Amino acid sequence: MGIHAGLRERVLEGNLAVVRAGLVVLTFGNVSGADRDAGVMAIKPSGVPYEHLTADDIVVLDLETGDVVAGAARPSSDTPTHLALYHELAGVGGIVHTHSPFATAWAQSGRELPCYGTTHADHFDGPVPVTRALTSDEVAGDYEGLTGRVIVEALEGIDPLERPAALVVSHGPFAWGADVEQAVENAIALEAVAASAAWTELLSPQAAPIGDDLRRRHFSRKHGPAAYYGQPS
Amino acid sequence: MGIHAGLRERVLEGNLAVVRAGLVVLTFGNVSGADRDAGVMAIKPSGVPYEHLTADDIVVLDLETGDVVAGAARPSSDTPTHLALYHELAGVGGIVHTHSPFATAWAQSGRELPCYGTTHADHFDGPVPVTRALTSDEVAGDYEGLTGRVIVEALEGIDPLERPAALVVSHGPFAWGADVEQAVENAIALEAVAASAAWTELLSPQAAPIGDDLRRRHFSRKHGPAAYYGQPS
């Protein structure tokens, strides 16, 4: 058993779970997890086919400096985005980036994802925000780190665990959660509600988001002190 | 073999069947069955991953009082909706709730599902109704029980076994049948016709529901005293 073996196993499993869920083709995606007590994050290596991935391939980095702590491979090229999100979003313990088809279509359309129903509200307590575009200077500069920055900007005034996803305009979705497993669940839910929302608009161009009361009721059924969904822990 | 073992096995199998049919991702759904002679219903526990589900996890409740009769887990949070439907809809022996993508899109669009063809008529003898929205007071109150109430309201004047589904506005579909197996079949058929109906409208915005004569002919081929579909029982 190597260093941070438990975290690397969970990150490996998270990466495989998004493939099994149909969110990823080729190598379009990456999943990370953080161990804030140990001061590290673990992430998929860049461009390695999923069928060959093992826990030892998962790269571990210092959460502050971004230096590689364990793992021989080059980490995902999106690593600076993950680091920026762990730095700025309190309580986040897992992050999933995919190019899943419907969430990517919303991101490419430049629109936030409206909350059209309770499936959405079960996971996201409001619309999933879309980022602003990066400027030409930002694209030419620390592009991946600044991608994290525009996500954080888009979440201004929002509790990241009550709205655990954002759409990077012209790019695709990032989702997160308190741990890797919740991040994966939110990424899967995001793709499902992105699909249903697209069809909702085709069926009814006048569709409006659901009311605050219904949205809060559903979100709080599953989250927070009054939750009564799932088994008592 | 535990108490109500046969019913719990059938309810377990029904829950797994809707996953296999692609109607459910994550834990978005629940299937129940009733044994009216024994005065009980059995339902999936809340938030338990499908891959771990066993017949012993299925919770059995008193059909009148809703008290748990057997099973250690907390029942589905939608249990009061199921109880309300068993109370009010005569002859119903199984209920399926999913967030299947196309039926959910229709529910989120706030529209009833028109009968555009014989696939629909083979299962539903008319449009699948959509409920009214719950009021703010209803959302804040016995939300799940009142969800059952608005479904019953939407079925006013309709034989529930001739129109074995409804769309809860802003939420998703409920389907039912004389037993668990027929409820599962109707839930699968509902998603299929919801998809075909959406595409029918995209291909022909002037599409109109089929005539009463063709709809009745198809429904009665499969249901009722003159049925000639399937094998003699």
Next chain:
Amino acid sequence: MGIHAGLRERVLEGNLAVVRAGLVVLTFGNVSGADRDAGVMAIKPSGVPYEHLTADDIVVLDLETGDVVAGAARPSSDTPTHLALYHELAGVGGIVHTHSPFATAWAQSGRELPCYGTTHADHFDGPVPVTRALTSDEVAGDYEGLTGRVIVEALEGIDPLERPAALVVSHGPFAWGADVEQAVENAIALEAVAASAAWTELLSPQAAPIGDDLRRRHFSRKHGPAAYYGQPS
């Protein structure tokens, strides 16, 4: 080995092939094959789940009279449609009826399926015709036999092996071929081109069918005396 064992095996395999290809959910479909020399057709029994189907369940009928020659089960309720097509369409040796989602949407929209590309032309030498609606009297009468009649009407002036499918309005597709295997291939191709055609119209509302020269070139690459697709037989 029972009577007509070879034909029944091929019809069994054809029924399973359309399920594997995703054209059928539940029991929405039926495949038949004819042995014109023996004067019989063989077809799926009505409403039997595919996972339990064996060659012995396949029902054999006299091609002229429709009397059951072999098989204990009740034949598909659509048997009179198949019989009518074998009677009227020379050279047809296999027939497939499904409710595959995109072809059904075209049928429900009441529109013929235009030939928007070479995938279509490889199988269908022109638009796939849509039938007229049956009258109320026809629906109340020999409904399934008259469904065959309106298909034959829609093919007036068309060689059925050059246009081996039709859309029954408000119902769904029938496809056919010189034998069971070609009928299955045409049913699969029909669903694929129905999907691409729907998206073609969404991407370009002004899309027009391809020219006669390109369509004939592709159809005759695969069919007829000048065919040069596939291996020499």
Next chain:
Amino acid sequence: MGIHAGLRERVLEGNLAVVRAGLVVLTFGNVSGADRDAGVMAIKPSGVPYEHLTADDIVVLDLETGDVVAGAARPSSDTPTHLALYHELAGVGGIVHTHSPFATAWAQSGRELPCYGTTHADHFDGPVPVTRALTSDEVAGDYEGLTGRVIVEALEGIDPLERPAALVVSHGPFAWGADVEQAVENAIALEAVAASAAWTELLSPQAAPIGDDLRRRHFSRKHGPAAYYGQPS
């Protein structure tokens, strides 16, 4: 081990990979690979079902003359298109032709595929071009060879490895790469971005292609001397 066994194995695997990726139904597709040093290309035989395909079935042809060098079967009817592309497109070592549903819909709509996001830019450094239609004389003449010609025309002024795909109008996509494996990857990416682009337009009819700076940044992350995606080779 027969002649050109390595190339034939890779071409076999490429043909199977596009089926596994869901790009091909029936026998709608063909994958080839070239060994320019040996002066040969290898391609799928015409119309052979994928489940029976072995490396020995893969046909090897002289890259200049098109004469068969090895293999008993008739090569794909699209062989002249592949030969024309290898002749005209420097650096191309693998070619994939499919009728994948979304890329085919774009081809049938007669529209180039706009670059709406970074998934597209990761593989194609600009819109995927669409060819002009062939004239009636061209359709009646060396149809498959001239299909290669119009692809080359559509790429005028474009580095084929920076824009490794084209849409043949009224027909479907061709993709390519420096070798068979990259051609397969580009074909899979093309279908994914064709789907997301279609939905992008449905969600936002005013959607515009991404800027040159973002597109170049993403393409050069994965390709060329400054690439930093994937593992160092």
